[in-house]
Amino acid sequence: MVNVYSLNGKSKGKIKLPDMFRTEYRPDLIQRAVIAIQANRRKPYASYELAGQQTTAEYFGRRRGGYRQTINRGMTRLPREKPGGGGLGKVRIVPQSMGGRRAHPPKGRDWSKKINRKEYAFALNSAIAATSNNDLIGLRGHLIDKVPEIPLIIEDKFEKLNKTGDVVKILKALGLDDDLERAKEKKTRAGRGKTRGRRYKRKKSVLIIINEDSGIKSGARNIPGIDIAKLDELNVELLAPGTHTGRLTLWTESAIENLDKIGNGSIQNPSLSING
Numbered sequence: 329m330v331n332v333y334s335l336n337g338k339s340k341g342k343i344k345l346p347d348m349f350r351t352e353y354r355p356d357l358i359q360r361a362v363i364a365i366q367a368n369r370r371k372p373y374a375s376y377e378l379a380g381q382q383t384t385a386e387y388f389g390r391r392r393g394g395y396r397q398t399i400n401r402g403m404t405r406l407p408r409e410k411p412g413g414g415g416l417g418k419v420r421i422v423p424q425s426m427g428g429r430r431a432h433p434p435k436g437r438d439w440s441k442k443i444n445r446k447e448y449a450f451a452l453n454s455a456i457a458a459t460s461n462n463d464l465i466g467l468r469g470h471l472i473d474k475v476p477e478i479p480l481i482i483e484d485k486f487e488k489l490n491k492t493g494d495v496v497k498i499l500k501a502l503g504l505d506d507d508l509e510r511a512k513e514k515k516t517r518a519g520r521g522k523t524r525g526r527r528y529k530r531k532k533s534v535l536i537i538i539n540e541d542s543g544i545k546s547g548a549r550n551i552p553g554i555d556i557a558k559l560d561e562l563n564v565e566l567l568a569p570g571t572h573t574g575r576l577t578l579w580t581e582s583a584i585e586n587l588d589k590i591g592n593g594s595i596q597n598p599s600l601s602i603n604g
Contacts, residue, residue: 332481332581337501343481346587349460351453358458359571360443361451361564367441374436380429385409385420448564455567456587459535464574469531471510472576474503481579490543492550499534499551499578507533507576511553532569537562539582559583 331339385407398405398416406425409417423431443451458464460479465472472478480502489495499508511533517526533553538544541558548556557566567575 330479330481331477332483333476333502334483335485335498335501337476337498337503339476340483343581343584345460345479346584348453348587349457349479351450351457353458353461353464353573354450354454355571355573357447357451358455358564358568358573361448361455362568362571364441364443364448365563365565367439370439372436372438373434375430375433379433381421383409383420385417451564452562452567455564455573458573459567459575459577461574465576466574468572468574468576469510470533470574470576471506472503474506475576476503479577479579481581481584484539484580484582487538487540487544487580487582488542490547492547495544495547496551502578504534504576504578508551508553514552532575535566535575535577536580537577537583538580539586559586559589 329342329344332341332343334340401416403416404419406419407421409420411417418427419425420428422428462472462478465478482498482502486498489498496508499505511531514528514530516522517529521527531553532555533551534555536544536548536554536556538556538558545556548554555566567573567577569575
């Protein structure tokens, strides 16, 4: 039994945690699941197989005694386009020619990875259970000295807030202000990523898990480091960013009550390709 907190940070009752909070800690399965999600999100890319070869260029038969010879013309025997007038055109479909194809284009690769359903379900339950472990939460770098209880559960009225200022005020009342301040720090990324749309890096702060969105997503989405997800959007990567478990998590009361739906398999992650 754990406490349920009101919007002013005071305990208003108790609730029983679902059985999945007693799941065995399996960092190996959690790592596999997160990598599978990341791999399946990666888009394959490659050049078109016929790029640079869609031309009329072709060999014109023997070099001697035939029509359109290249001998004694100071011209190389390479595939040439057919121009009008019976002459020999330009070289087209070899890499070293002007306007030719690329020598070594990207060959294309399927980055997706598969993971068995039962393995993914076990990883999800294990990642959920890890959110109640103070040691793992501390190892992730979260500041929880002022947090009254782990796991932290708040009443359902929290789901109706749609103002960022109100959400921040309540998070501070729950003792999460230190962790919010930690996530405000913005660092410049090393390497070429600076020029590719990912110049800055931020730390992950609180994950808010709700049952229904009655305005809370618009109220919390602009807070640095905050992620917010409904139960049917919950996945292992949100619970263990970068494969590191023990994310500081705030649950709503109805989310805890309906959490068993995940364990029963009625909620699945649509972004993950899973084997039966």
